[in-house]
Amino acid sequence: MSGHTGPTLNKAVNGVEMSNLTLVAILLMIMAVAYQLGLTKSRAIEKGTVARMHSRPGYYGMLTALWCGVPAFLIFAIWSLIEPTVIRSLVIAEIVPHVGELSSQQIAVQMRRIENVASGFAATASVQDYEIIAAERLTRLQAIGSLAMIGAMAAVAMAALVLVRRRIHPNMRARNAVETFTLIVLMMCSAVAVMTTIGIVLSMLGESLRFFEVVSPIDFFFGTTWNPAFSTTSPDRLGDFGLLPLLWGTLMVTVIALLIAIPVGLMTAIYMAEYAPSWVRSSAKPVIEVLAGIPTIVYGVFALMIVGPFFADLGETFGITIRATSALTAGVVMGIMIIPFISSLADDVITQVPRAMRDGSLGLGATKSETIRKVVLPAALPGIVGAFLLATSRAVGETMIVLLAAGNSPSLHANPFEAVSTVTVSIVNQLTGDQDFASAQSLVAFALGLTLFVITLILNVIALIIVRKYREQYE
Amino acid sequence: MPIGRLSSAEVEARVVRSLKKRHIKEKAFRAVGLSGVVTGLVLVLILFTSILSRGLPAFWQATFELDVYFNPEIIRIDPRPTQTSGESSGDFRERELAWLTQVNMVNWNRLLEDSVIAAAPEAAAMARRDVRRLITSGERFQLREMVAENPSIIGETRRLRLLADANVDVWLRGNIDRSLPDAQQQLSRATRDLADKLFEEGIIKIRFSQALFMNPDSRSSLASAGLAGAFVGSLFMMLIVMFLAVPVGVASAIYLEEFAPKNKLTDLIEVNINNLAAVPSIVFGLLGAAIFINTFNLPMSTPIVGGLVLSLMTLPTVIIATRSALKAVPPSIRQAALGVGASRVQTVFGHVLPLAIPGILTGAILGVAQALGETAPLLLIGMNAFVTNIASTPFEQSAALPVQIYLWQGNELRNFFEARTSAAIIVLLALMISLNAFAIWLRKKFERRW
Structure with a gap:
């Protein structure tokens, strides 16, 4: 008997269950038809009466299509979200008398088996009788479910089509309705960015709180050792989660990066904005900005393969021990990465200083460099500081360069030639090294992420306020 | 004074x-x-x-050109099973699997060793193990696939291109110090000498490496590791970013720039978007791990999750670019449209938006390029997993180009993978530069000064 069940069930499934993509395509086609129906109806009315239609015919068509398609689509979306859970619980209820209560993992395994039986892809020898019954029930439920869904969608679409089409009338404000719908869609899209921020804050806070249930915040924020144990190898020991060595490493790398990037970036910006002939500006600027577009993983590999060994050799010739992966390597390469960031932001700020200020200074007999140093730069200072802060925030949050080139050794020392570890590196290590998501070893990544988010948020907000104030000053 | x-x-x-x-x-x-x-x-x-x-x-690598005899003495298998009427798919699948296991059990390495010996008779005196080490281990699967697909070639001889082992490649190109003592060499002295001889005779040649572009990653057969899986994964993610981040970003920019009332709330949204653009990318990875994987139970290491995370990350970039493109359209256009009686929505969609499209496209392409090169968030959603298949849907596990670079730079066989890593970087940079060049071309072509 079981030999025949497979194919028969298969046919039943294929007959009813349409792929979701086809369904959406059909819905779109129905909407196109609805548009056409609304359009012709409104044109007919326009011809038949002396009254002028409120809106152009296209809007009546669009309104009909929207009423026809949107509710049906909502039904489709909600139904596909809920249906699998409902069917699953019904099928599981079917087999509980045979196998007893199941854990969620067992349920998943059992469902997989039943689905295999239903699709005819199970080896028949090992199939239990109750599984066949459950599979038949599953198929029947799925068939009923998709039939009901398509029925509901069709009914709603048809009802909307008929109702709206009947209501088309010269006084009907079709354009206003369509425009309101457009605005609502636009508004919902702009809510996504806000929801992202809320999502970031909530998820970080939630997971961090779970972490702080296990490790006290004092140990985390003021601890001086970072040495988390692996939950798989030593389940009874947590290890130390002191943030300070990581913050120290981050600080060290960031400072080295800024020591490289600020002078070079600022010098470039001054030259580009004040001295460079236009051909230099138009050709050299994009080349330097190429540096900003290079993915950070490339910088990381560059640091690891070329810059690190170079520094190690250099140290050897001078008799200093420089490790190939060190705060210095990571900092220098990160500095290179930030140069175009600082130079283009500072360039914008410097060119925004009004012409009149320069002319005034030059008119009094100051040389160009005196004008720049004593007039332009002081005037542009707030904006430049804003650029530095944004660059700092980027350096603090940078991951791949430090992951590859900083050496990952979380300890409190002041030697830039030694390896360090940073907040971002530890996030990656904790979340990729440990598979158990609910362990303190993984959750600490979120506490680190929250710290990082807050630090960069403060830097960004201060920088944005400064830059904005500065812009208003000269606009 | x-x-x-x-x-x-x-x-x-x-x-x-x-x-x-x-x-x-x-x-x-x-x-x-x-x-x-x-x-x-x-x-x-x-x-x-x-x-x-x-x-x-690294775009070229040591490759054999060998005559391989599909020796029926070695390949002893039953004919391929066919589905009989009345047999369930499950049962047939089981028989088929049994047959494939049988094909799998054939000593394919022996075929390869024999072909090397046929080409260089002195190899017959060597230990089989030393001969086998010349050809990368993944190539025996090429023979297996050929037979499984078309069993009638058993008994025939075919000329095949087979990749040399990664260590042979390193040795032949002098990427390892040739004067190192035997103990520190990866290959035995006999294998090295044989490799040199075959290279001289032209049986091994340095050929353009198709494997780099056609194969997915491999850990057992290092010489055949390629970028195809990573490329497809990145492609899926780009498509998701294009179809999610770009429309949503453009729509929200239109709302904020053209329709939103100027009040505290929109001010807050603006600050929020500017700030979101400066949030470290790794934070988006954490968001993805917590929300998409932990809460919504989406599968790890899949392009769909990667695409969603990258979309959220790219969104502020697209919004900011679109807003400045809309700002650049002079107010006179809006006033003219409103003056002849168009509604605000008609003004924006009929007149302002078409003029802003080049700027919007440029911003969108730059956003997509930025997403293409992003690594850190992908590590947190498990895309650093070792995946050897090429994904055919975004819901399958997959690698991604930047993560592939990260994985390769960490490989132990430094001499071979340093070059491969750099080659992967060249591929990634070439993609990004062509995207950027396209954006610049668009801007130049459609740029309008008012």
């Missing part, structure tokens, strides 16, 4: 005296500025030359 007490002649003399010094200072300042630019340019040059010089050779 106050200048007021000096006569004008004295002042002039003082100014003239200081002039020379001031002009030298001027020149020095200018030179310092120029040195900043030169430093930047030199750094670009160093970065590109070092990556190109290391990566370009």
Whole structure:
């Protein structure tokens, strides 16, 4: 008997269950038809009466299509979200008398088996009788479910089509309705960015709180050792989660990066904005900005393969021990990465200083460099500081360069030639090294992420306020 | 000393005296500025030359051209089973699997060893293990696939291109110090000598590496590791970013720029978007791990999750670019449209948006390019998993280009993978530069000055 069940069930499934993509395509086609129906109806009315239609015919068509398609689509979306859970619980209820209560993992395994039986892809020898019954029930439920869904969608679409089409009338404000719908869609899209921020804050806070249930915040924020144990190898020991060595490493790398990037970036910006002939500006600027577009993983590999060994050799010739992966390597390469960031932001700020200020200074007999140093730069200072802060925030949050080139050794020392570890590196290590998501070893990544988010948020907000104030000053 | 007490002649003399010094200072300042630019340019040059010089050779690799005899003595298998009527798919699948297992059990390595010996008879005296090490282990699967697909070739001889082992490649190109003692060499002395001889005879040649582009990653057969899986994964993610981040970003920019009332709330949204653009990318990875994987139970290491995370990350970039493109459309266009009686929605969609499209596209392409190169968030959603198949849907596990670079740079066989890593970087950079060039071309072509 079981030999025949497979194919028969298969046919039943294929007959009813349409792929979701086809369904959406059909819905779109129905909407196109609805548009056409609304359009012709409104044109007919326009011809038949002396009254002028409120809106152009296209809007009546669009309104009909929207009423026809949107509710049906909502039904489709909600139904596909809920249906699998409902069917699953019904099928599981079917087999509980045979196998007893199941854990969620067992349920998943059992469902997989039943689905295999239903699709005819199970080896028949090992199939239990109750599984066949459950599979038949599953198929029947799925068939009923998709039939009901398509029925509901069709009914709603048809009802909307008929109702709206009947209501088309010269006084009907079709354009206003369509425009309101457009605005609502636009508004919902702009809510996504806000929801992202809320999502970031909530998820970080939630997971961090779970972490702080296990490790006290004092140990985390003021601890001086970072040495988390692996939950798989030593389940009874947590290890130390002191943030300070990581913050120290981050600080060290960031400072080295800024020591490289600020002078070079600022010098470039001054030259580009004040001295460079236009051909230099138009050709050299994009080349330097190429540096900003290079993915950070490339910088990381560059640091690891070329810059690190170079520094190690250099140290050897001078008799200093420089490790190939060190705060210095990571900092220098990160500095290179930030140069175009600082130079283009500072360039914008410097060119925004009004012409009149320069002319005034030059008119009094100051040389160009005196004008720049004593007039332009002081005037542009707030904006430049804003650029530095944004660059700092980027350096603090940078991951791949430090992951590859900083050496990952979380300890409190002041030697830039030694390896360090940073907040971002530890996030990656904790979340990729440990598979158990609910362990303190993984959750600490979120506490680190929250710290990082807050630090960069403060830097960004201060920088944005400064830059904005500065812009208003000269606009 | 106050200048007021000096006569004008004295002042002039003082100014003239200081002039020379001031002009030298001027020149020095200018030179310092120029040195900043030169430093930047030199750094670009160093970065590109070092990556190109290391990566370009990896586009070619040592490859055998061998006559392989599909010896029926070695390949002893039953005919391929066919589905009989009345047999369930499950049962047939089981029989088929049994047959494939049988095909799998064939000693394919022996076929390869025999073909090497046929080409170089002195290899017959060597240990089989030393001969086998010449050809990368993944190539035996090529023979297996050929037979499984078409069993009738058993008994025939075919000329095949087979990749040499990664260590052979390293040895032949001198990427390892040839004077190192035997103990430190990866290959035995006999294998090395045989490789040199085959290379001289032209049986092994350095050929363009198709494997780099056609194969997915591999850990057991290092020489055949390629970028195809990572490329497809990145492609899926790009498509998701294009179809999610770009429309949503453009729509929200239109709302904020053209329709939103100017009040505290929209001000807050604006600050929020600017800030979101500066949030470290790794934070988006954490968001993805917590929300998409932990809460919504989406599968790890899949392009769909990666695409969603990258979309959220790219969204602020697209919004900011679109807003500035909309801002650049002069108000007179809006006033003219409103003046002849168009509604605000008609004005925006009929007149402002078409004029802003080049700017929007440029911003969108740059956003997509930025997403293409992002690594850190993908590590947190498990895309650093070792995946050997090429994903056919975004819901399957997959690698991604930047993560593939990360994985390869960590491989133990440094001599081989340093070049491969650089080659992967060249591929990634080439993709990004062509995207950027396309954006610049768009901007140049459609740029309009008002």
